[in-house]
Amino acid sequence: GQQLNQSPQSMFIQEGEDVSMNCTSSSIFNTWLWYKQDPGEGPVLLIALYKAGELTSNGRLTAQFGITRKDSFLNISASIPSDVGIYFCAGQLEGSARQLTFGSGTQLTVLP
Amino acid sequence: EPEVTQTPSHQVTQMGQEVILRCVPISNHLYFYWYRQILGQKVEFLVSFYNNEISEKSEIFDDQFSVERPDGSNFTLKIRSTKLEDSAMYFCASNRLGQPQHFGDGTRLSIL
Numbered sequence: 362g363q364q365l366n367q368s369p370q371s372m373f374i375q376e377g378e379d380v381s382m383n384c385t386s387s388s389i390f391n392t393w394l395w396y397k398q399d400p401g402e403g404p405v406l407l408i409a410l411y412k413a414g415e416l417t418s419n420g421r422l423t424a425q426f427g428i429t430r431k432d433s434f435l436n437i438s439a440s441i442p443s444d445v446g447i448y449f450c451a452g453q454l455e456g457s458a459r460q461l462t463f464g465s466g467t468q469l470t471v472l473p
Numbered sequence: 474e475p476e477v478t479q480t481p482s483h484q485v486t487q488m489g490q491e492v493i494l495r496c497v498p499i500s501n502h503l504y505f506y507w508y509r510q511i512l513g514q515k516v517e518f519l520v521s522f523y524n525n526e527i528s529e530k531s532e533i534f535d536d537q538f539s540v541e542r543p544d545g546s547n548f549t550l551k552i553r554s555t556k557l558e559d560s561a562m563y564f565c566a567s568n569r570l571g572q573p574q575h576f577g578d579g580t581r582l583s584i585l
Contacts, residue, residue: 403576464515465514
């Protein structure tokens with residue numbers, strides 16, 4: 362099956378700093394999604410990307426769908442304490458009811 | 474905002490017993506999914522369901538697993554004879570065609 366390599370595995374940053382994380386795959390995906398998971402909760406959708414090269418923002422978050430369709434990155438600007446959590450990328454092949462393939466996650470810690 | 478709801482939040486079961494995890498997808502969604510997340514690991518796809526049929530399933534979803542939409546609102550995952558390695562968080566998700574999947578907060582399944 363498809364595999365996603367997500368990096369970094371963890372990050373410790375100062376409040377106010379920008380942060381970047383990315384996912385790469387050997388497979389082509391038609392959709393890239395970024396989710397955030399807080400302890401004891403399910404993944405919450407942050408950004409969905411549907412076209413190669415697409416750059417989409419959601420507040421302080423910006424994500425891009427790579428031109429090769431095999432990668433995506435997520436940037437968070439001016440981090441705040443509530444950004445703490447685990448960020449997952451997920452790729453999806455074309456078609457309805459298609460499974461999401463998740464990356465292994467990036468654990469983000471924001472230091473005051 | 475509509476949510477995917479899952480019950481129970483925590484289920485403790487003896488090994489070998491049957492367990493049923495319940496989900497109420499978002500009301501106008503037609504595609505339903507189950508995923509699991511072993512502690513500290515990434516989210517893994519189990520099964521997708523549309524029009525009262527399984528659309529896709531992973532290698533994890535063996536003969537011990539089954540899904541059902543018993544009425545117009547519920548979507549269930551049954552594990553027939555639980556094993557220790559079935560201990561995990563189980564997430565239900567749903568979506569409409571062309572829209573991203575939205576996740577519930579999960580059921581923590583603990584097998585003793």
